[in-house]
Amino acid sequence: MPRPVLRTPLCDLFGIEYPVILAGMGPVAGGIQGPTATAELAAAVSNAGGLGVLGGAGYGPNQLRAEINKIRSMTNKPFGVDLLLPSNFMGGAASGEMPKDPRELIPAGTYAAVRKMAEDLGIDWKTAPEEPMPARPRRAGGGMSDDQMEVVIEEKVPVFAAGLGSPGPFMDRLKANGTKVISLVGNVKNAKRVAAVGVDxxxxxxxxxxxxTGRVATMALVPQVVDAVKPTMVVAAGGIADGRGLVAALALGAVGVWCGTAFLVANEANQPPIQTQRILAATDEDTRITKLYSGKTMRNITNPLIEAWDASGIQALPMGLQGLLITDLVYSLRKAGREDLLMNAAGQISGLLSRTRPAAEILQDMVAEAADIIANRLPPAVKAGA
Ligand SMILES: Cc1cc2nc3c(=O)[nH]c(=O)nc-3n(C[C@H](O)[C@H](O)[C@H](O)COP(=O)(O)O)c2cc1C
Incomplete structure (x- = not known):
């Protein structure tokens, strides 16, 4: 079969064949190290004609550099690196007043409530062994994201994606390197903010x-962001896993799609088999937004622990500290073999996914279906035009 043709201005901007981007997905919590969007997955998507983006958020600077080099050894096509830039991971702000042990910032009552919640579900509570000082938030005048950004800048990666927060403080240096910059937003206000600092x-x-994830649905958000940031290019994300979603995104004014869940079931994705199976088994109603795992609203395949947390009314702590709060919980779940209660981030489109396959096939099918819809499958009234 000849390769389908589907080009938008996004293809010219990045030098890619198809307007499909692999979301730079970080780690899930099943005991497997590294992000879900690994160097292997990113290279596979780039080699297939899309833009592969490494989920770099969980890597320390040295490992991040090694993974960037690994992608370069697996593809000569453009690729990207995604990091999270929330303000409390960055220099200044909270980090200046850090106590020696950040665990002191966790209210004892909150810790006890989490423990009780787990024990009510029959989990035998255990205390995680002492680990080296957590990486974030960590020292005055600098933070995890600053150190990671130095690597992104030194390595002159083709594309940088800010998954949370604004890349504003780094724009001059990124642009000087010729790096194209992507920024993720969930509302019009933040879209205007990042467009104003000059993201591509x-x-x-x-x-x-x-x-x-935020509160506004893709269908409502995309056209409003398109209008708000014109002429900046907009890419649609959230609930897109096939050619129908891709065409819909283009119809809303986007120049491409950024897909996460669709590629979580790629053979090259890195997550424990039980988590892949839960995505494949999920229906459209089986995900839920919770602050349990990170302190920020995150959509997961739901489970009884998420439901207990939401029902408990416990106030989540800021990102970073919430991770510390649940360190013993995660350790206890692992020891109890309850991987089904660990973080299993995935979107509502999980219900559409029924099998694992190579990333290249996922991408090719999506593009071929989209090209076919545009050429042959739109209703006659749409084709007739004015
Ligand atoms: C397991 C998982 C991990 C994610 N980690 C990140 C991340 O580290 N950085 C980021 O920018 N987005 C992350 N996301 C969000 C994706 O970038 C993307 O916006 C989302 O998956 C798009 O919606 P979809 O899942 O419906 O395709 C993650 C999503 C999932 C499912």
Whole structure:
């Protein structure tokens, strides 16, 4: 079969064949190290004609550099690196007043409530062994994201994606390197903010999305962001996993799509088999937004622990501290073999997915279906035009 043709201005901007981007997805919590969107997955998507983006958020600077080099050894096509830039991971702000042990910032009552919640579900509570000081928030005048950004800048990666927060403080150096910059947003206000600092592409991510997500649905968000940031290019995210979603995104004024959940069931994705199976088994109603795992609203395949947390009314702590709060919980779940209660970020489109396959096939099918819809399958009234 000849390769389908589907080009938009996004293809020219990045030098890619198809307007499909692999979302730079970080780690899930099943005991497997590294992000879901690994170097292997990113390279596979780039080699297939899309833009592969590494989920770099969980890597320390040295490992991040090694993974960037790994992608370069697996493809000569453009690729991207995604990091999270929330303000409390960055220099200044909260980090200046850090106590020696950040665990002191966790209210004892909150810790006890989490413990009780787990024990009520029959989990035997255990205390995680002492680990080296957590990476974030960590020192005055600098933070995890600053250190990671130095690597992104030194490595002159083709594309940088800010998954949370604004890349504003780094724009001059990124632009000087020729790096194209993507920024993810979930509402019009933040879209305007990142467009104003000169990002090349705004990803408008609807609430359907897996992982950290906002409150506005993709269908409503994309056209509003398109109008608000014109002429900046907009890419749609949240709930897109096939050619129908891709065409819909283009109809809403986007120049491409940023897909996470669709590629979570790729053979090259890195997550424990039980989590892939839960996505494949999920229906459209089986995800839920919770602050349990990170302190920020995150869409997951739901489970009894998420439901207990939401029912408990416990106030989540800020990102970073919430991770510390649940360190013993995660350790206890692992020891109890309850991987089904760990973080399993995925979007509402999970219900559409029924099998694992190579990333290249997922991408090719999506593009071929979209090209076919545009050429042959739109209703006659749409084709007739004015
Ligand atoms: C397991 C998982 C991990 C994610 N981690 C990140 C991340 O580290 N950085 C980021 O920018 N977005 C992350 N996201 C959100 C994706 O970038 C993307 O916006 C979302 O998956 C798009 O919606 P979809 O899942 O419906 O395709 C994650 C999503 C999932 C499902």
């Amino acid at each position: 592409v705004v990803v408008a991510q609807g609430t359907e999305a897996g992982g950290h």
